Amino acid sequence: MSKFWEDVQKRWIKHGVSVVLDYTSESAMALNGGxxxxxxxxxxxxxQLDIDWEKLVGWHGFRTHTVFINRAGHSLAKDFGDQSVNGLQEIYGGNADIGIKFVYVYATQDLMHDRMQIAFGKMPVNIDFSASPLYCTFMNNMICGSPKTLRRGTGGFANYPGSAFGTRIRYWTLHGVYFQAGLYGSNPDLTTPKYDRSGFNWSLDRYRGVYIPAEIGLIPSFGKDNLVGHYKFGFAYDSTNYSDNYWDVNGNPLALTGVAPRQKNGRTQVWLEGDQMLIRNGSGPLHGLYAMAGLIRNDAVSSPYLYQYYAGFVDRGFFKARPKDMLGIMFTTTTVSPAVRATQNLLYARGSRKLPQNASFPQSQVTAIELSYVIHVCEGLSVQPDYQHIMRPNLQSNKKDIDAVGLKIHAVL
Structure with missing residues (x-):
């Protein structure tokens, strides 16, 4: 970062204006797998533009947040016929291969001596619900941002870089205990060409219902080293109509009749997630060894995926000589809905090799194991070598496992 830009930022921040420019690249190379x-x-x-209006004009507790991005490139996972939640490069996708994509603009207002906060605007659900700064330690897309079956399981879970109009209220009942709930428009076509690739379409014509998430969180701290944990239980309901995975409108297996699927009103989701610092390596909130795990369950009747579960470790400052480096090890598995698999089995038995969910063989589950190391090069620049092993790409047991190496570069101004 140049001295001039650093001085400009300091002056702006003093008046409540923060501007962040960043670049992230992710390159991946397959070693096998066809x-x-x-x-x-x-x-x-x-x-990213964040404005603290209290510093700027004296409006206490009011802030606004805006993000624009440019994304480009190519997905290695798709070259291997994997169009599921697995993505070897998490930065790819969101239908954002476009010059400028408007991601979000929303405001937050703190109330009741900062015990309550209200957010409203056009925003992703996953900036608040099922969120963790540890997720994007990894380059695979299965959990970065949030566990991806939440987005792929329900259209109302607007996932970055998609966003939806909505509001969220968070209340800290006790120190380290919070409850939050939200109300968002549900748009099953979000981030698709059917709606708007650029993010500048603010019309509501594609909204089909509402998405209502609620989450209880606990942030305990243990011992003299202040070993911090984050635990959350969430539930959500989407009021949109979705197609049944197995039955047609007449109550017969749609794979046998070819008749339109039955419509089911509403989907539910549940998530249970947590992380706990086990060893502290420094004074920062992420400086230490964290264990993390989570479980997500979707509606099997109309969602493509039933379960996703993950576990891993993230360790920042393991080497005393490299206090800002970070090591991550992650394991995650996603299972297909039994109703989807039943339909796929019927179609496959009849000779079809073009099955629901972009499959050519009945699906079961996909597992990713990842090892990643973030090297802090200098202030504002990190380089991250990465290794991934993917079992049953696209949830298909007939596909060869993939071993891939990658390199992530992140620069911030």
């Missing part, structure tokens, strides 16, 4: 291209590159260039 498929098409052996390597792929994707990037994101982002611009």
């Amino acid at each position: 498929g098409g291209s052996r390597a792929a590159y994707a990037h994101q260039i982002g611009a």
Whole structure:
């Protein structure tokens, strides 16, 4: 970062204006597994504007947040026929291969001596619900941002870089204990060309219902080293109509009749997630060894995926000589809905090789194991070598496992 830009930022922040520019690239190369291209590159260039209106004009507790991005590149996972929640490069996707994508703009208002906060605007659900700064330690897309079956399981769970109009209220009942709930428009076509790739379409014509998430969180701290944990239980309901995975409108297996699927009103989701610092390596909130785990369950009747579960470790400052480096190890598995698999089995038995969920063989589950190390090069720049092993790509047991190496570069101004 140049001295001039650093001085400009300090002056702006003093008056409540924060501007962050960043660049992230993710390159991946497959070592085996068949498929098409052996390597792929994707990037994101982002611009974020945060304004503290209390510093700027004296409006106590009011802040606004805006983000624009540019994404481009190629998905290596798709070259191997994997269009599921697995993505070897998390920065790819969101239908954001476009010059400028408007991601979100929303405001927050603190109330009751900062015990309550209200947010409203056009925003992703996952900036508040099922969120963790540890998720994007990893380059695979299964959990970065949030566990991806929440988005793929229900259209109302607007996931970055998508956003939806909505509001969220959070209340700290006790120190370290909070409850939050939200109300968002549910748009099953979010981030697709059917709606708006650029994010500048603010119309409500594609909204089909409302998405209502609620979450209880606990943030305990243990011992003299202040070993911090984050635990959350969430539940959500989407009022949109979705197609049944197995039955047609007449109550017969749709795979046998070819008749339109029965429509089911509403989907539910549940998530239970947590992380706990086990060893402290420094004074910062992430400086230590964290254990993390989670479980997500979707509606099997109309969601493509039933379960996702993950577990891992993230350790920042393990080497005393490298206090800002970070090591991550992660395991995550996603299972298909039994209703989807039943439909796929019927179609496959009849000779079809073009099955629901972009499959060519009845699906079961996909598992990713990842090892990643973030090297802090200098202030504002990190380089991250990465290794991934993918079992049953696209949840298909007939696909070869993939071993891939990657490199993530992140620069911030």
